[in-house]
Amino acid sequence: MPSKPDLLSEESLLAGTVQDRQKAAILADALPYLRRYAGDTIVVKYGGHAMREGALAETFGRDISLLKLVGINPIVVHGGGPQINDMLAKLSIETRFVDGLRVTDRSMIEVIEMVLAGTVNKQVADLISRAGALAVGISGRDGQLIQARKLRHCRRGGGGEEAGEEVDLGFVGEPESVDPRVLYALLGTGLVPVVAPVGGSAGGEVYNINADTAAGAIAGAVQASRLLMLTDVAGVLDQDGNPIEELTAEQARRLISEGHITGGMIPKVETCIKAVENGAKAAVILDGRVAHACLLELFTRAGPGTLIKAD
Numbered sequence: 001m002p003s004k005p006d007l008l009s010e011e012s013l014l015a016g017t018v019q020d021r022q023k024a025a026i027l028a029d030a031l032p033y034l035r036r037y038a039g040d041t042i043v044v045k046y047g048g049h050a051m052r053e054g055a056l057a058e059t060f061g062r063d064i065s066l067l068k069l070v071g072i073n074p075i076v077v078h079g080g081g082p083q084i085n086d087m088l089a090k091l092s093i094e095t096r097f098v099d100g101l102r103v104t105d106r107s108m109i110e111v112i113e114m115v116l117a118g119t120v121n122k123q124v125a126d127l128i129s130r131a132g133a134l135a136v137g138i139s140g141r142d143g144q145l146i147q148a149r150k151l152r153h154c155r156r157g158g159g160g161e162e163a164g165e166e167v168d169l170g171f172v173g174e175p176e177s178v179d180p181r182v183l184y185a186l187l188g189t190g191l192v193p194v195v196a197p198v199g200g201s202a203g204g205e206v207y208n209i210n211a212d213t214a215a216g217a218i219a220g221a222v223q224a225s226r227l228l229m230l231t232d233v234a235g236v237l238d239q240d241g242n243p244i245e246e247l248t249a250e251q252a253r254r255l256i257s258e259g260h261i262t263g264g265m266i267p268k269v270e271t272c273i274k275a276v277e278n279g280a281k282a283a284v285i286l287d288g289r290v291a292h293a294c295l296l297e298l299f300t301r302a303g304p305g306t307l308i309k310a311d
């Protein structure tokens with residue numbers, strides 16, 4: 001009978017410590033997942049709340065770099081709601097939201113573009129580049145990536161407001177079309193595109209687009225196999241505040257219409273529903289407060305959050 005290896009023998013120390021071997025085993029276990037996603041395009045929406053945590057932000061940059069370096073093509077679309085709030089407060093400009101969308105007047109759109117396509121976009125690209133994969137920050141206006149039009153929004157109701165009434169949200173846009181050529185150009189040279197959710201119209205107007213909506217439109221245009229939405233909650237929460245592991249599109253729609261999903265979670269869930277109905281294999285609302293949320297989602301059986309699937 002072969003004898004058990006002596007972990008402290010000179011020979012086994014040379015072959016690596018127990019921890020080293022565990023690491024090697026974990027990497028080997030990831031092989032089926034690496035094969036499953038090799039060459040796939042994955043769109044990751046990185047929310048403004050999730051990016052506020054310094055150490056987690058570094059981890060996010062490293063995870064995206066790792067995905068790229070193992071042969072997956074991540075495209076990052078970022079938000080920046082809290083960062084816009086801070087800048088508007090510094091400038092003493094009041095801000096308000098209707099159904100999770102920021103009412104955007106002419107004086108605000110310039111500030112919003114500066115924050116999203118300037119500071120935040122460069123920070124996110126830098127986080128990834130410093131971790132090893134080169135990232136390039138662009139906005140939806142570069143290469144006419146996102147052609148936008150004014151969003152016509154009908155109020156959802158609740159909070160004493162009447163549902164169905166049309167509200168003017170100013171320079172809030174919706175993607176009319178997406179031209180992914182600039183993304184393919186970046187992906188084709190081994191770079192990670194990082195996109196700020198600002199769009200332009202044929203007439204030269206600039207539109208503020210909810211980052212979840214922008215991520216969904218981009219995921220559709222590049223036929224991404226997965227859409228991961230990183231936020232600062234444990235996923236979609238039920239009436240008792242417990243995270244829901246899985247929802248069908250129909251169940252998710254019902255939670256919105258019954259008022260259990262509100263505010264910034266509405267565009268997130270609506271985007272996921274659209275993505276799976278347009279052929280994405282899965283869309284997930286992930287808890288960005290959990291370290292390595294993207295790796296857990298892609299390389300283990302289930303990540304921390306809510307998976308939304310077609311009916």
Ligand SMILES: Nc1ncnc2c1ncn2[C@@H]1O[C@H](COP(=O)(O)OP(=O)(O)O)[C@@H](O)[C@H]1O
Nearest residue numbers: 047048049231232235236237260261262264265
């Ligand atoms: N049912 C729900 N489950 C989880 N979060 C919800 C729900 N309804 C409303 N929300 C709100 O949605 C927020 C997430 O959206 P948002 O603030 O836009 O995040 P992000 O900046 O990551 O895009 C949560 O912090 C929470 O306040």
Ligand SMILES: CC(=O)N[C@@H](CCC(=O)OP(=O)(O)O)C(=O)O
Nearest residue numbers: 048079080081101102209210211
């Ligand atoms: C129209 C609209 O609401 N646009 C958003 C764009 C940023 C965003 O979506 O950021 P998060 O992902 O961090 O929420 C805004 O002005 O806050």
